[in-house]
Amino acid sequence: MEKGKRIQKYIHNHEIELEKIIEEYSGYVYKIIRNMANSHLSDEDIEEIISDTFFILWKNREKLDEEKILSSYIAGIVKNLVREKTRVINIHADILDYENILQDGQKMDMIYEERERIYIIEKVLKNMKEEDRMIFHLYYYASMKIKDIADKLKVTEFNVKSRLYRMRKKIKKELEKGGYSHEG
Amino acid sequence: MKDKQTEKILKNVKQKIAISNFEKEERLDMKNTRKSVFKIGIAACCVIVSMTGIVFAKDIGNFVKNLFGKNTSDGVDIAVNEGYVANVNTEYQKAEGIEISVESLIMDDFNFAMNFDVILSEGYHIDEFERVELSDLIITDETEKIVFNTRNPMTEIEGGYMGSYSMLSTKKSDNEFTISLSATANTEAFPKSKHLTVKFTKLTTSQYVNEQRQDTVYEGDWSFEVDVPAEFYNRESVIYKVKSCNAEGIDINQVTAVVSNTAFKLSIPEISTDKIDYTLLKEDTVGSIYKRIAIQKEYVETEDGKQFEIAARSDGDGGYTVPEEGDKIINYHQTFNLTKYDATDEITVHMFTNKGEEITIVLEKM
Numbered sequence: 001m002e003k004g005k006r007i008q009k010y011i012h013n014h015e016i017e018l019e020k021i022i023e024e025y026s027g028y029v030y031k032i033i034r035n036m037a038n039s040h041l042s043d044e045d046i047e048e049i050i051s052d053t054f055f056i057l058w059k060n061r062e063k064l065d066e067e068k069i070l071s072s073y074i075a076g077i078v079k080n081l082v083r084e085k086t087r088v089i090n091i092h093a094d095i096l097d098y099e100n101i102l103q104d105g106q107k108m109d110m111i112y113e114e115r116e117r118i119y120i121i122e123k124v125l126k127n128m129k130e131e132d133r134m135i136f137h138l139y140y141y142a143s144m145k146i147k148d149i150a151d152k153l154k155v156t157e158f159n160v161k162s163r164l165y166r167m168r169k170k171i172k173k174e175l176e177k178g179g180y181s182h183e184g
Numbered sequence: 185m186k187d188k189q190t191e192k193i194l195k196n197v198k199q200k201i202a203i204s205n206f207e208k209e210e211r212l213d214m215k216n217t218r219k220s221v222f223k224i225g226i227a228a229c230c231v232i233v234s235m236t237g238i239v240f241a242k243d244i245g246n247f248v249k250n251l252f253g254k255n256t257s258d259g260v261d262i263a264v265n266e267g268y269v270a271n272v273n274t275e276y277q278k279a280e281g282i283e284i285s286v287e288s289l290i291m292d293d294f295n296f297a298m299n300f301d302v303i304l305s306e307g308y309h310i311d312e313f314e315r316v317e318l319s320d321l322i323i324t325d326e327t328e329k330i331v332f333n334t335r336n337p338m339t340e341i342e343g344g345y346m347g348s349y350s351m352l353s354t355k356k357s358d359n360e361f362t363i364s365l366s367a368t369a370n371t372e373a374f375p376k377s378k379h380l381t382v383k384f385t386k387l388t389t390s391q392y393v394n395e396q397r398q399d400t401v402y403e404g405d406w407s408f409e410v411d412v413p414a415e416f417y418n419r420e421s422v423i424y425k426v427k428s429c430n431a432e433g434i435d436i437n438q439v440t441a442v443v444s445n446t447a448f449k450l451s452i453p454e455i456s457t458d459k460i461d462y463t464l465l466k467e468d469t470v471g472s473i474y475k476r477i478a479i480q481k482e483y484v485e486t487e488d489g490k491q492f493e494i495a496a497r498s499d500g501d502g503g504y505t506v507p508e509e510g511d512k513i514i515n516y517h518q519t520f521n522l523t524k525y526d527a528t529d530e531i532t533v534h535m536f537t538n539k540g541e542e543i544t545i546v547l548e549k550m
Contacts, residue, residue, distance in 0.1 A: 019194060022190060022193055022194050022197060023190055023194075026190050026193055047192070047193065047196070050193050051193055051196035051200060054193070054197045055197050055200040055201065058197070058201055114204070117207065118200055118204070121203045122199065122200075122203065125199070125203075136202060136206070137198065140202040140203070140205040140206045141198050141199075141202035141205065143205075145488075146487065146488055160489070164489050165491065168206075168210060172210075
């Protein structure tokens with residue numbers, strides 16, 4: 001990974017090349033986490049922070065300044081996440097990293113609450129059958145149509161629709177149990 | 185880091201993205217109830233404040249619910265969260281120490297809702313404004329057509345509004361509250377107005393003292409001019425036709441199905457299918473009242489498996505008539521929470537009868 005690469009190098013057909021970024025920067029993110037938290041975080045926590053870093057980058061893909069250096073954005077996100085995890089206040093960091101932080105503190109809170117919900121949903125998905133998880137992924141990540149999912153998995157469209165319906169209900173129920181309510 | 189680990193990270197990130205898309209698509213209005221995020225009422229939901237006039241509120245962060253009061257339907261909520269809402273924020277007008285402005289507006293063929301912001305001067309007790317009505321509110325457009333008027337049993341306005349409506353008050357602070365008007369068109373669609381004139385001279389509050397209702401009327405000359413956004417008056421509802429129906433006794437050419445920005449309305453002039461037990465509908469004998477309801481459950485389903493219930497709120501004007509003669513029901517009409525934002529090229533209406541049978545009507549976009 002060349003530390004000085006601009007974001008525009010990772011944009012293709014107006015889309016961010018997330019897989020390429022993950023391949024090139026996972027090690028960089030890991031290094032920052034280790035430098036900041038040393039041995040205070042478990043491997044599981046580290047993996048979570050790394051995934052969250054790239055997820056937050058993806059969430060903010062439309063706000064990225066293509067002229068800026070990608071590593072600085074990434075560093076800013078990682079540092080906030082590690083800080084959140086370890087509650088460490090005094091961190092020595094390059095000022096350039098702060099300048100490239102995408103969100104102010106208030107907006108970061110909204111992403112954290114979303115991430116909390118995502119953790120709950122991830123747990124629900126973990127307890128589902130592999131085929132249900134596959135349907136969820138194909139529909140919500142790959143944006144495939146029901147008919148195409150049915151063809152791919154060699155099941156009926158009705159089967160796919162029912163499973164999606166059941167998944168939605170279960171997830172909403174688990175979120176409510178987790179303290180999330182529809183009432184504002 | 186090893187490739188295997190990178191693969192695992194990639195898989196985790198993809199799952200998070202899938203979940204994020206799921207939340208967005210399902211419009212999960214999920215607030216952590218352990219934290220208090222919003223102020224009293226819905227003031228914090230109106231996050232886009234126009235300094236210059238009407239703008240579209242497209243950047244609402246979390247799912248906004250009941251912006252126009254709890255009597256509006258889920259379909260209205262969906263439209264609001266898709267940005268189909270106008271922040272008006274007119275100048276305040278004051279009379280008898282009560283300042284009022286028109287705050288926000290939503291308008292399509294089937295729903296009209298307007299929020300008024302009310303600020304009370306010192307000396308007023310906000311609890312006295314829990315039940316409020318703008319008693320002689322009249323809203324006309326640039327063609328002088330009456331878009332809405334409060335109905336008064338004593339005086340009828342010719343050409344006046346004949347649909348359903350409600351006015352609710354929601355407290356914002358100790359001296360400020362919102363009056364939410366929500367109206368549903370029923371038989372006639374709301375017009376494609378470009379400009380509205382909003383006028384009223386009476387704000388009436390009602391209280392119950394020793395179980396007796398006491399009204400207090402505050403009088404003034406409140407009048408506002410509101411420009412309607414182009415997206416509202418250039419709106420187009422989507423018409424569907426019947427592709428197939430599994431029940432005889434329904435003339436598919438007579439079925440009307442229309443999807444707007446806030447609702448889906450279905451009308452069937454006559455249903456005489458043998459899937460309904462008509463005898464039960466006319467019996468006066470004591471029995472399960474549930475069996476006497478011809479259509480006991482309805483929902484509409486999109487091609488991607490989403491289901492939408494009936495709009496059981498202000499625009500839930502569903503029903504039918506049982507004629508004295510004949511095994512049939514007539515004038516079936518129902519409103520569902522399906523909107524243009526979720527409607528697919530084909531939609532299916534599922535109706536479950538008092539005989540435990542299912543009527544399925546598949547509709548396709550015209």
